[in-house]
Amino acid sequence: xxxxxxxxxxxxxxxxxxxEEKIETLVAYAESLPPLPDWLRxxxxxxxPVPECMTPVFLFxxxxxxxxxxxxxxxxxxxxxxxxxxSILANGLNGSKPEEILSVPADFFTPMxxxxxxxxxxxxxxxxxxxxMKQGAVKLLQNKS
Amino acid sequence: MSYVHPDYLVDTEWVAAYLEDxxxxxxxxxxxxxxxxxxxxxxxxxxDWFSTLQHPVRRDFLTKExxxxxxxxxxxxxxxxxxxxxxxxxxxxxxxxWLFQYYGxxxxxxxxxxxxxxxxxxxxxxxxxPSYEKTSxxxxxxxxxxxxxxxxxxxxxxxxxxxxxxxxxxEYSGELISMPNYPQEGAQRGxxxxxxxxxxxxxxxxxADSTFKTAEELRALxxxxxxxxxxxxxxxxxxxxxxxxxxFVLKYLLGYPNVKNxxxxxxxxxxxxxxxxxx
Numbered sequence: 001x002x003x004x005x006x007x008x009x010x011x012x013x014x015x016x017x018x019x020e021e022k023i024e025t026l027v028a029y030a031e032s033l034p035p036l037p038d039w040l041r042x043x044x045x046x047x048x049p050v051p052e053c054m055t056p057v058f059l060f061x062x063x064x065x066x067x068x069x070x071x072x073x074x075x076x077x078x079x080x081x082x083x084x085x086x087s088i089l090a091n092g093l094n095g096s097k098p099e100e101i102l103s104v105p106a107d108f109f110t111p112m113x114x115x116x117x118x119x120x121x122x123x124x125x126x127x128x129x130x131x132x133m134k135q136g137a138v139k140l141l142q143n144k145s
Numbered sequence: 146m147s148y149v150h151p152d153y154l155v156d157t158e159w160v161a162a163y164l165e166d167x168x169x170x171x172x173x174x175x176x177x178x179x180x181x182x183x184x185x186x187x188x189x190x191x192x193d194w195f196s197t198l199q200h201p202v203r204r205d206f207l208t209k210e211x212x213x214x215x216x217x218x219x220x221x222x223x224x225x226x227x228x229x230x231x232x233x234x235x236x237x238x239x240x241x242x243w244l245f246q247y248y249g250x251x252x253x254x255x256x257x258x259x260x261x262x263x264x265x266x267x268x269x270x271x272x273x274x275p276s277y278e279k280t281s282x283x284x285x286x287x288x289x290x291x292x293x294x295x296x297x298x299x300x301x302x303x304x305x306x307x308x309x310x311x312x313x314x315x316e317y318s319g320e321l322i323s324m325p326n327y328p329q330e331g332a333q334r335g336x337x338x339x340x341x342x343x344x345x346x347x348x349x350x351x352x353a354d355s356t357f358k359t360a361e362e363l364r365a366l367x368x369x370x371x372x373x374x375x376x377x378x379x380x381x382x383x384x385x386x387x388x389x390x391x392x393f394v395l396k397y398l399l400g401y402p403n404v405k406n407x408x409x410x411x412x413x414x415x416x417x418x419x420x421x422x423x424x
Contacts, residue, residue, distance in 0.1 A: 023179065023182050024182070024269075026179060027179060027182045027183055030183065031183070046220075046371065055177075078177070078180070078232060078261075079177055080177060080179040080180055080182075080183050081177045081178070081179045083177065118178070118179070119195045121194070122177075
């Protein structure tokens with residue numbers, strides 16, 4: 001199964017960037033991660049922690065009327081790298097169906113060559129965040145059946 | 146009672162006053178290196194503990210020649226006063242300072258409170274990346290009196306000299322092999338070096354603004370655990386960054402003359418075949 005088109009586009013963009021462009025783009029993604037919506041801020045216990053990350057990361061997958069999923073993240077501003085990675089995943093996967101999210105391979109980011117800009121340990125944050133987005137997708141599927 | 150070597154510490158006001166001084170270079174060194182790109186102290190340059198300060202191939206720091214190249218590119222001369230600051234209570238700022246001292250740079254300081262305090266006070270952060278005229282920095286031979294290797298650590302533990310384990314209590318006990326909430330990778334075995342006392346790094350700083358505790362509080366903390374000024378001390382953590390903060394506290398704030406940082410730390414010791422471990 002091919003990657004969801006928006007995620008594929010982001011992967012292709014990064015693949016062609018210089019190290020400096022990758023850092024600038026990560027910063028832009030980190031800055032554009034939207035704050036938690038008020039309703040979720042009040043029901044924060046709904047959010048799942050991502051213990052694989054070095055910083056406290058919480059996420060929640062919200063089902064949309066058309067069956068797509070919208071992910072919300074709560075990540076402190078002191079951790080821009082994880083914010084940037086989560087923002088890439090949110091931009092690439094928001095609106096996708098749970099089945100599409102589950103089909104994203106765990107190493108989808110290899111062609112982005114992020115290791116030119118950030119350390120491997122941090123790139124692993126991607127794996128943790130994606131795994132928990134998939135768990136969110138599974139929950140939504142289970143609720144349906 | 147004040148710190149024994151107060152010259153090694155400056156506050157945010159001092160840094161704000163010296164932003165334009167050509168003899169002062171401010172260096173940001175973070176755990177999350179993207180923070181510098183999000184905004185840094187005006188005029189500050191960046192070193193990244195991994196991509197700037199580590200040897201590109203071996204598990205080691207830069208060679209002397211590579212360090213000279215880095216320092217030259219940052220426009221530093223042996224007379225430059227270098228002020229380090231960073232995130233996470235200055236872990237990697239202390240780490241970078243330690244490496245600069247290892248290669249003989251004398252005029253080094255830590256910004257007390259680091260990035261957190263500068264931000265809390267609403268001081269300016271900018272995105273412009275400054276450039277300084279390149280110098281031809283000549284480093285000194287490595288100062289081995291501040292760095293411990295595994296052989297020395299083994300001798301130290303068998304001869305029952307003091308070791309300070311600055312990791313979190315669960316890493317010391319062996320329940321975890323990395324910090325809570327961090328990836329549990331890097332070591333095959335958990336526990337601590339036999340005889341090491343547990344004094345988590347975090348006890349040396351105020352949680353609210355990342356500044357160091359007072360000399361009285363620090364002296365009571367370390368002497369209370371039997372770590373005395375006349376001792377030969379080795380500090381370690383997981384990769385040597387948290388222990389460089391403790392090294393800085395013991396060496397400069399409390400003035401202990403013989404303190405080494407074991408940068409191999411648990412990611413080396415916990416993987417060494419035949420190394421003694423206590424749980």
